[in-house]
Amino acid sequence: MKKFLAKSYLYILLLVLYAPIAIIILFSFTNSKTIGDWRGFSLDLYANLLSGQAAHSATITQAVINTLVIALIAAAISMLLGSIAAVGIFNIRNRKVRKAIQFANNIPMINPDIITGISLFLLFVSLGISGGYVTVVLAHIAFCTPYVVLSVMPRLTRMNPNIYEAALDLGATPLQAFNKVIIPEIKPGMVSGFILSFTLSIDDFAVTLFTKGSNGLETLSTYIYADARKGGLTPELRCLAAIIFLTVLILLIIINRRSSRFNKEQ
């Protein structure tokens, strides 16, 4: 009985948590101007979106492309920067230096998005760099890299440090030893870090808003924001919201599978 009540509470809460998302997804499959007005199942909105017949279709397509390009570049650079940094941090013997770097690494994760966004906005303003692709990508690298560091670190901790030394003793150059010994060990962490960064980047709204500048660069989130601000969401955007929700959820489930497999191995 107690178990039944407890489980019911969880399921009711989950129902409420997922209801709004479910409603957006549901109403992306009907051809109506407003949510709540069900006009029968239809794929019209998706068709409009894909065929370019929706209002502002070109802008929406451009926003999708921008979002993906920014996410790919930011995730790739974060993965490289973060992995190299993790190897460095792991090999720092001075505890104080190590703590200081780890603290700085935590800052972007603790700060609310708006503070990260504003601080970078001020940086670009004072350097006289106008907002655009470059500033958005740099900003995304800033908040993604800490997560790469965090997903690579546990792999290094688990690694047997003697193998690298052994490779050097057996005549490998440091570069060879790195490629053959360290990379294979940390690769799963790098991949998780990449997927995580990609997800965070697609999903970001606040930081992008402050760093995109005024030259008309829009990502999906900022476009949806501008659209919602004008009053009511363009119906086709429900499809996009549905697609983003599902993409993010699937990516997160993949990352989680990977990390729980890693935990089991340990």
Next chain:
Amino acid sequence: MSLSKLVQKRSNWVAPYVLFLVLFVVLPLLLIAVYAFRNPAGQFTLQNFVKFATQSEAMNTFIYSVGIAIITTLLCILLGYPAAYILADSKLNRSKSLVLLFILPMWINVLMRSLATVALFDFLHLPLGEGALIFGLVYDFLPFMIYPIYNSIQKIDKSYIEAAHDLGATTRQVFTRVIWPLSVPGIISGIMMVFLPTISTFAISEILTLNNKRLFGSIIQDNMMMSDTMNYGAALSLIMLIIIAITSAVSGDDSDLSEGGSLL
């Protein structure tokens, strides 16, 4: 020292990232402070802070935001604690996927979740306004309360609970004397992750209340977006940043936040 020598020492590999952190994390935060103490002409001034203290709009919004944030935080604890407790209790729940389902919405951005809330209210023909704002905020931040509490309850050494039972404690006493005190750090992390972000929330209060109510974050955003009030916006951000620094110092560590990163 030659370049290859520098590369050989692996602790040096951290150098590019340290440079990046200084330039894109530390320096920008310092710039907030620099701008906050300047007027648009670039001279030192305290005027921005005087304006915050004396001008009613920002101050009123700030107080209103704190009020809304307190309500949101309390509701999150009230709804989230039982959920976290059930999730962490191996007698009541063994499913890890259920935990994951509660945590996943954390990673969908606040804007999208607020638009989804608007959709829910439209669907149920409920009016938007203060009620929608509080519902939306609780909906947005509940996972951030559940997760740290779940973590702290899960970490409790089960032998403490068994020991309490063996020594004759009732289930109720076990809860009030053992589980609750040990889960307090989780509640504190949860408060950190709900209370502060609620105050600094922007964009979503407009969407959920049809532009009727605004939170502190919106005031910061408005001022930041115009070059003649940018310094005032920076001062408001600095106030926010100081509150964050004080609360993180008071609440001890930030381990739960970084664990949030490694969980997924």
